[in-house]
Amino acid sequence: MNQANTLYVSFAPGExxxxxxxxxHILLRINKRERRAAGLTFFDYSLLAQKxxxxxxxxxxxxxxxxxxxxxxSRGRYSATPSGK
Numbered sequence: 001m002n003q004a005n006t007l008y009v010s011f012a013p014g015e016x017x018x019x020x021x022x023x024x025h026i027l028l029r030i031n032k033r034e035r036r037a038a039g040l041t042f043f044d045y046s047l048l049a050q051k052x053x054x055x056x057x058x059x060x061x062x063x064x065x066x067x068x069x070x071x072x073x074s075r076g077r078y079s080a081t082p083s084g085k
Contacts, residue, residue, distance in 0.1 A: 005046050010039040022063040 010029075017029035017038035025048055027041040042048055050057055 005044055007042040007045040008039065009041075011036075012038045020063060022061040023059050025059055026061070 012031065015031060015038045017031050019041075020028045020030060022028050025043050027043070028037060029039040029041070030036070031038045048057065048059065052058075
């Protein structure tokens with residue numbers, strides 16, 4: 001994997017988090033204890049950013065179908081807001 005072509009977006013730098021692969025190009029990092037998103041990682045970012053003939057490229061989040069039952073039931077309760085805010 002080419003790290004020079006990877007975009008890291010952190011909502012909580014340095015925070016311990018669990019990674020969930022949403023597809024081959026997108027990793028969601030979550031803080032399970034506080035039930036919030038800690039960050040996103042975009043692999044092969046130049047591919048993700050390319051325009052298609054009909055607009056932006058689309059990458060289905062196929063990894064959502066493979067989540068554990070516990071996380072799938074609670075995913076609507078996760079937030080990108082830092083704790084205490």
